[in-house]
Amino acid sequence: MSNTDPKRYTITSALPYANGPLHIGHLAGAYIPGDTFVRFLRLNGKDVVYVCGSDEHGAAITIKAKQLGITPQAIIDRFHAQIRDSFEEFGIAFDIYHRTSEQIHHALSQEFFLNLYEKGEFIEKYSEQYYDEEFHQFLADRYITGTCPHCKNEGAYGDQCEKCGTSLNPTDLINPISTLSGKPPVLKETKHWYLPLDKYQPWLEEWLIRGKKNILKSNVYGQCLSWLKAGLQPRSMTRDLDWGVDVPLEEAAGKKLYVWLDAPIGYISATKQWAEDTGNDWKKYWKRQEDPSEDSCLIHFIGKDNIVFHCIIFPAILHAHGEYILPENVPANEFLNLEGDKLSTSRNHAVWLHEYLEEFPGKQDELRYVLTSILPETSDSEFTWKDFQARVNNELVAILGNFVNRVLVLSEKYFDGRVMEATRLDAEEEQVFAELAAYPEQIAHSIRNYRFREALAQLMNVARLGNKYLADAEPWKLIKTDAERVKTVLNAGLQIAANLAVMAQPFLPYTAEKIFNMLQLQDRGWDQAGKPDLLRPGHQLGT
Secondary structure, eight states: OOSSOOSEEEEEEOOOBTTSOOBHHHIIIIIHHHHHHHHHHHHTTOEEEEEEEEBOOSHHHHHHHHHHTSOHHHHHHHHHHHHHHHHHHHTOOOSEEEETTSHHHHHHHHHHHHHHHHTTOOEEEEEEEEEETTTTEEOOGGGEEEEOTTTOOTTEESSBOTTTOOBOOGGGSEEEEETTTSSOOEEEEEEEEEEOHHHHHHHHIIIIIITSTTTSOHHHHHHHHHHHHHOOOOEEOEEOOSSSOBOSSGGGTTOEEOHHHHHHHHHHHHHHHHHHHHTOOTHHHHBOOSSGGGSOEEEEEOBGGGHHIIIIIHHHHHHHHOSBOOEEEOOOBOOEEETTEEOBTTTTBSOBHHHHHHHSTTOHHHHHHHHHHTOOSSSOEEEOHHHHHHHIIIIIIIIIIHHHHHHHHHHHHHHTTBOOOOOOOOHHHHHHHHHHHHHHHHHHHHHHTTOHHHHHHHHHHHHHHHHHHHHHHOHHHHTTTOHHHHHHHHHHHHHHHHHHHHHHTTTOHHHHHHHHHHHTOOOOOGGGTTOTTSSOTTOBOOO
16 A cells, blocks of 8 residues: 555455356455455545445356356346345445446446547457357357467467466467357457557556556566566457447447446446445545545455456556546455365356355354465465364364453353453553554554455464463462452453454454454444553443
């Protein structure tokens, strides 16, 4: 993040495709990091809008519809509802979860296209594109598979090889095949509107290479650098498709906007809808202000397969438009693997979020904890059920749960569940409170720098601090000889528990709420974290 404290924040998480349910790889890539960051900002009293929504256009939707023998509308309605409900039950705190099929989105996407068109930003050109003679239609990138010319993966798509991550054009593929008919397509002439990314390359190099070198994560910066070094090429912003946002030109009848033009605009249309629903001004969160220090701070949380779109193509579109802010940061994560293999929707090799929520009711924070502790922040990481079990039992239960339980049970047993006055603070308490006071800034520093694994580890160190303090003080023995001293020990233990509740809120919202309820304490903002007097003497604890 930049050194200046922004006036407000516009936070986005990648729009999930509405052609299937969410899995844990999605959560680890874009949603748990975004949600943690937003919860932290809100605890600090920041003006934040957090938006997301279903990406409901593009070839992936129509392919799924054809596979199931139903309409694209039926597909998006089904999966939009499922994804929205999964996010809500899991506790991702979006201000709005929107959808790109809404009229407000179509209108804004067309407005963007026309703005660039009227400025003469597009190159209009005829090109030969693949056409399926059996199905009598041009093939969108995702309708074509073949061998990647770079890594020789035989299942590469016409827009990207998911094995090596290289962005492709369909004509780059070796031995292309139509996914509709299973036959080689033919080339046929068609007209499209191209965004001249090569024209924006000098500006992108200035903005990215010189402007973002010490801001972007190394994995993100490295990918951007390799793209720019290879040289950018014009990219078509329209497609021959029958599903999506209509190109708003008479001569383009039957053509749709490229999904990667309309999908990122979905962040803006979602904010616009939220503003209409709540009486806010969406322009404050997206438009450049007269005084640049008043601009909102835009941050995109995504997975690594979307880096080029969020760091090169969308910024180029925003820059060409001219009225919009540009992303301050794009803290993309790498991939999460499952039990020694890549997560795969097509092979059903995934842990689906809706199934997890059904099979483990009330266990949202267990999954949040494990995924946060293994987030693929700079390299791929792996989820296994054995590790899940070990982390929940040996860390979440044995360290955090055990400490809160012990201090509450002992307070109930010895003092009828009341907070006793600390009659004397010894060197032990002074040492513990000094350590406690340092944690909020350490955790905050890690969160601000998108190091969520590190931040969570520090939160667990607060629980370890409490456990060690109780184990050293042994109040269960001390009660027989020095009951006054036990009052101080349990007061200190309860203050640590209250601090755990405050500091756990960005990471484990349901757990934090439980601890607040057990302590009969109102939620506290981040400015209260680290204080040794969150609970007053005489305060009655819950059960």
